[in-house]
Amino acid sequence: MAEFTNEIRIDAPADEVWAVVSAAERQAEWFPGMVSSTVEDGIRTIGTVAGGFFLEKILSVDHEQMRFDYTITGPLQFDHHLGSLHVESEGNASRVSYTQELRPEALTYALRAATGDALSALKDLLESGTYSRGFKAVPGEES
Amino acid sequence: MGRKILFVTTDQQRYDALGCNGGAVARTPVADALAADGVRYERAHPQNVVCMPSRATMLTGQHIRNHGVWMNGVPLPADAPTVAGLLHDSGYRTGLFGKAHFEPFLDPFLRFPENRMGVSGATQDEAGPHRGFERMEFAGHGAAGFVHYGSWLRDNHPEQMAGYFPVLDMALEVNPEGGGDTGAPQVKHNPVPRGIYHTDWVADRAISWLDSLDSAENWFCWLSFPDPHHPWNPPASELHRVPWRDLNLPAGYPTDPSERERLLDSKPAHWRRWYDGDLVSNYEAPARWVPATLTPEQVLEVNAMVHIQNELVDEALGRVLSAVSDRGWNNDLDVIYTTDHGEFQGDFGLLFKGPYHVDSLMRLPLIWRPAPSTTGQPAVVTTPVGLMDLAPTFCDIAGLEVPDWMDGIPLPRSEIDASNHGRAGVITEWDSLHPNGTEVHLQSIVADQMLCTRYEAGTCHDGTEGELYDLAEDPLQRVNLWDDPAAGPRKVELLEALEETIPDRPTHPLPAEAAV
Numbered sequence: 091m092a093e094f095t096n097e098i099r100i101d102a103p104a105d106e107v108w109a110v111v112s113a114a115e116r117q118a119e120w121f122p123g124m125v126s127s128t129v130e131d132g133i134r135t136i137g138t139v140a141g142g143f144f145l146e147k148i149l150s151v152d153h154e155q156m157r158f159d160y161t162i163t164g165p166l167q168f169d170h171h172l173g174s175l176h177v178e179s180e181g182n183a184s185r186v187s188y189t190q191e192l193r194p195e196a197l198t199y200a201l202r203a204a205t206g207d208a209l210s211a212l213k214d215l216l217e218s219g220t221y222s223r224g225f226k227a228v229p230g231e232e233s
Numbered sequence: 234m235g236r237k238i239l240f241v242t243t244d245q246q247r248y249d250a251l252g253c254n255g256g257a258v259a260r261t262p263v264a265d266a267l268a269a270d271g272v273r274y275e276r277a278h279p280q281n282v283v284c285m286p287s288r289a290t291m292l293t294g295q296h297i298r299n300h301g302v303w304m305n306g307v308p309l310p311a312d313a314p315t316v317a318g319l320l321h322d323s324g325y326r327t328g329l330f331g332k333a334h335f336e337p338f339l340d341p342f343l344r345f346p347e348n349r350m351g352v353s354g355a356t357q358d359e360a361g362p363h364r365g366f367e368r369m370e371f372a373g374h375g376a377a378g379f380v381h382y383g384s385w386l387r388d389n390h391p392e393q394m395a396g397y398f399p400v401l402d403m404a405l406e407v408n409p410e411g412g413g414d415t416g417a418p419q420v421k422h423n424p425v426p427r428g429i430y431h432t433d434w435v436a437d438r439a440i441s442w443l444d445s446l447d448s449a450e451n452w453f454c455w456l457s458f459p460d461p462h463h464p465w466n467p468p469a470s471e472l473h474r475v476p477w478r479d480l481n482l483p484a485g486y487p488t489d490p491s492e493r494e495r496l497l498d499s500k501p502a503h504w505r506r507w508y509d510g511d512l513v514s515n516y517e518a519p520a521r522w523v524p525a526t527l528t529p530e531q532v533l534e535v536n537a538m539v540h541i542q543n544e545l546v547d548e549a550l551g552r553v554l555s556a557v558s559d560r561g562w563n564n565d566l567d568v569i570y571t572t573d574h575g576e577f578q579g580d581f582g583l584l585f586k587g588p589y590h591v592d593s594l595m596r597l598p599l600i601w602r603p604a605p606s607t608t609g610q611p612a613v614v615t616t617p618v619g620l621m622d623l624a625p626t627f628c629d630i631a632g633l634e635v636p637d638w639m640d641g642i643p644l645p646r647s648e649i650d651a652s653n654h655g656r657a658g659v660i661t662e663w664d665s666l667h668p669n670g671t672e673v674h675l676q677s678i679v680a681d682q683m684l685c686t687r688y689e690a691g692t693c694h695d696g697t698e699g700e701l702y703d704l705a706e707d708p709l710q711r712v713n714l715w716d717d718p719a720a721g722p723r724k725v726e727l728l729e730a731l732e733e734t735i736p737d738r739p740t741h742p743l744p745a746e747a748a749v
Contacts, residue, residue: 092668123342139343140352140379167403194520195668196405196748197339199306203746204342 091170092195094202097187098209102216104179107186108156110216111175114148120215121208134160146173169193186212235451236604236630238320239557239568240623242291242455243546244284244332244374245462245586246572248277248596250543258475259540263551267568267602269611272646276617277599278659278679279574282586283517284334284462285309285749287573287620292316292335292364294624294639296660298736303664305516306747308345309335309364314638316624317365320453320631328368328442331435331457335364337747338378339405344746347371348379356381366455370438372431374400374459375466381438382431389429396425398464405748407585408464409519413538414477417531418522418584420538423466430468432460432542436549440556448560453627456553458546461576463585465538467545474544477530477537485580485593485709486532493582499713501688501698503673504589508582514673514693515665516748518585525582532579539578567630568602569623580709588663590677590686590700591710595661601626601644609646616651617659617679618644640736657730666745678731684710685727701727 100107110116114134118124126137129148136144145164149172150157156177162168172191177184188205192198214220248254251261253268254275279287280297289295289302289309294316302309321327336345343349346358347369356368363369372382375397386393398421402408413420427433439456446452460467487493497505506512510523550570557566575594577583586594599618603609621641628635629643645651658680665673674689682705690696701714701724714720 121342123344138341140341140348142341144341165403166405169404194404194406196401196516197341198668198748199745200337200339200341200747203744204344207342207344 091191091193092198093189093191094198095187095189096202096206096209097185098213099180100184100186100213100216101182102184103182104156104177104184107184107212107216108153108177110212111177111186112151112153112156112158114151114158114160120212121204122211123204123207133163166197235565235632236606237451237557237562237566238325238453238627238630239553239566240453240455240627241550241568241570242331242457243461243543243572243598244457244459245574245576246543246598247575247578247593248598250461250539251598253600254598258480258536259543259547261543261547263547263554264570264598264600267570268600270605271568271600271602272612272614272644274599274601274618274644275613275615276659276679277571277597277620278595278617278661279597279620280661281663282574282588282590282594282661283515284332284573285337288334289313290619290621291573291623294621294635294641296621296640296736297662298738299638299640301739301743303742304666304745305749306337306339306745307743308337308746310743311346313364314636315365316627316639317453317455318362319365319628319633319636321362321365321367323631323633324451325631326446326450326452327362327366327454328439328452329366329455329457330370330439330442331372331431331455332374332459333369333371333457338373338749339747340379343379351379351381352384354381354384368442370442372435372459374462375431375464377401382434385434386429390425393425393429396423396466397421398423398466400464406521407516407519409522411531413465413534415528415530415534417465417527417534418519419463419465420531420534421464421466422469422472425468427468427470427545430545432458432545432549433552435459436552439553443553443556443560448562451631453631456550458549460546461539461542465535465542467538467541471541471545472537475537475540477534480533480537482529482532483536483579485578486529487582488529490582496581496711499711500700501694503693504581506693507587512671512693513669514667514671515587516667517587524584527579527582527584535584536578539576564606565604567604568600569626570598570600570602571620571623572597573620588665588673588675590661590663590675590684591702592684592704592708595677595679595684601646603646604630612647614645614648614651616645616648616654617656618651619659657734658727660731660735662735668748676731676735678727678734679704680727680730683723683727685724685731687728687731699724
């Protein structure tokens with residue numbers, strides 16, 4: 091099994107960061123390469139810019155611990171997958187960690203790189219209201 | 234009018250694939266004719282035995298440690314200098330048709346320009362020419378992937394998509410399943426009509442671009458066939474060319490299992506461990522396939538498929554050369570033919586590739602047919618050359634000064650020319666870090682008919698291991714002389730030459746951003 095964690099510091103209060111991170115249907119707003127994220131019956135469907143999709147079962151949304159856990163259930167077939175987003179308060183700022191475990195390991199490096207991009211984009215969204223890749227935030231989310 | 238350059242590459246093709254190199258099965262008259270009229274290199278070596286590092290070397294003329302692409306999945310930096318850029322800036326028209334793979338394939342969120350181009354159908358990056366190429370149309374190893382061929386097939390012949398073998402499984406690992414007559418991994422009978430198989434599509438796209446050019450223009454065309462790389466699924470209509478039951482087992486395949494295991498045991502431990510299914514060191518072979526299960530019949534069927542794919546490549550190349558000739562360009566045309574790395578194809582009881590520095594993976598076909606308008610005689614060069622010499626050769630052909638950032642030197646046109654180069658040897662290196670934690674590092678030098686490989690400490694090796702082969706006496710690399718006292722002085726000389734030749738590792742290695 092492979093495991094990796096990406097972290098980033100965001101100059102925004104933890105409750106503001108958690109409000110975005112914990113909203114499962116909002117992930118496409120801050121994850122470059124995702125074009126849609128919809129949630130139905132605890133299953134999130136992620137549409138990708140490549141025309142593909144991921145099905146993700148939401149395992150838990152812990153508002154007290156500010157931890158969001160999910161697992162990819164399809165169409166990719168992992169023996170094991172766990173994705174975890176965790177927000178911690180650092181004074182008036184926040185630290186976001188994004189961990190994934192997977193077996194088989196083929197997608198490890200690609201997911202590590204993509205989640206690194208995503209955390210950068212999350213930071214841009216929360217600090218300046220724009221995506222790091224130049225896409226404007228959705229209406230109503232601009233700061 | 235200057236010289237045109239047709240750069241032809243295959244993928245994962247062995248030296249002995251071609252008739253001019255002694256291949257006795259696949260009929261390759263087009264490549265053979267180029268060799269007869271030009272220079273045939275008997276010791277052309279890649280600087281790495283997997284696609285991305287090797288292709289980065291071809292494009293930059295640099296050692297692995299200087300361009301930084303140390304493993305598949307490490308993208309060539311966007312600002313890396315390239316020979317295509319030099320040629321383009323000097324007025325050459327530049328195009329690449331087929332497999333590029335300077336950036337990772339496994340890219341679900343389209344982080345890389347090549348993949349965005351393949352999905353959108355664009356033939357340039359958002360910013361314009363990409364890596365010096367003003368037109369790029371990509372093909373990969375089948376119908377899947379973010380390549381122009383896949384999009385074209387889906388739009389025009391969707392019923393053919395499923396005919397190709399899925400090179401990756403549902404976890405995106407290299408698919409261990411097999412088919413054909415023997416159940417060999419990555420083999421499938423593919424109903425796709427020959428005319429729309431990717432080999433012919435690549436030739437068609439190159440011809441279309443060449444047709445669009447003015448006759449007086451100089452051009453550099455990289456014709457990059459994805460075959461004979463696995464999956465081995467040529468059009469079923471062509472299987473009659475090489476019935477696998479009629480083949481002999483390749484010389485490199487030890488038929489006696491105990492002999493096979495003895496040979497593997499004479500090499501560093503990762504050879505036998507992979508064979509036994511005890512080690513997954515790299516992504517390039519199916520992780521869930523155990524080489525020890527490979528049967529002689531499967532070796533024969535894989536070889537037959539490869540031979541067929543090689544014949545189709547040769548015929549497609551012939552079509553491109555005819556189109557070029559029809560434009561009146563042949564007299565000023567330089568053709569260079571090679572591949573990025575080899576394939577075990579049954580040698581030592583193995584398939585695919587990995588951290589194994591033997592001729593199966595390292596000895597490549599390389600032919601240079603200089604423009605007939607230039608002076609020079611057909612020749613055979615036995616002195617080792619490297620793929621890093623290609624980019625400097627293209628500069629030389631175009632009349633450009635070879636820039637300092639290239640590590641290679643223009644290919645010799647004769648044995649005398651080669652001896653004047655004074656090179657100590659040609660380097661091939663491997664570094665890998667699998668997500669499972671397995672780490673392998675080795676470096677080789679080939680010089681004076683000897684092949685010497687040293688290992689660094691990793692998760693499989695303690696750093697004392699090595700391989701030393703006398704290529705003249707032991708063409709199949711079955712006798713490892715590393716611990717032979719009689720070979721000690723020669724080993725020391727080669728290790729010293731290796732140390733003097735290989736660049737320092739970069740201080741900050743580039744990160745892997747995908748498995749491949």
